[in-house]
Amino acid sequence: MxxxxxxxxxxxxxxxxxxxxxxxxxxxxxxxxxxxxxxxxxxxxxAGVIRGQRLDLDAEKLGFGVTVFLGVKLATKGRVSLDDFERAVSAIPEVQTVEHILGLYDYRLRVVARDISDFERVLRRRLMTLPGVGDIEANVLLSEERRPGPIG
The missing domain is CATH 1.10.10 (Arc Repressor Mutant, subunit A)
Known part of the structure; x- marks a missing residue:
């Protein structure tokens, strides 16, 4: 620290x-x-305290009106490496974040889409076909308030 x-x-x-x-x-x-x-x-x-600067884009103004958080549980952890899954999911442009987590699911993804129909297309054609994907749980974002987080 x-x-x-x-x-x-x-x-x-x-x-x-x-x-x-x-x-x-x-x-x-x-x-x-x-x-x-x-x-x-x-x-x-x-010192690595400041890791960079990011551009904060308004997804809705760019035509992406739906944000969905997905909990993804891998079905075959032994046969598919985590690296393979992470590499494949990171190549999907609609996936904004990929978080490897501990709990009920193995990963949490933040996915943007133009509307629910577009999200369904991304889910069926891209996400459900990824290597090792088992269970998926979707939670649609209704509203968001960003906070900078603790600075001590």
Missing amino acids: TDLDTTDRQLLRELSRDATQSASALGRKLGLSQPATWRRIKRLRD
Whole structure:
């Protein structure tokens, strides 16, 4: 674990709200100079605390009105490697996240589709034909509120 001081935590909170802010703007908010702010950001990146910046797209505005979370249980763990399943499922463009989990299911997937008919097509033609797939449980997302998560 990386030791973070109060200023590091404030910097991370600000970046989690808007990662496009300049070091100069962040420094003004935190009472730091632009070079000091930039050095802190670089140190946090080098330490792996900041792993990158991501573009947050609005799936609905891009024509993907349905998000479904799938619980996937592999039927034949001995015959099909987890790597084979992960490689195959990651190649499906509608699958946004692949999480290997512990519990009732082996994987949790986040899948987007244009509508329910499109999701059914993805499910039948792509997901149910993957190597080793056994049981699948679908949960349709009704609404979502994103939170940045704890920063200590």
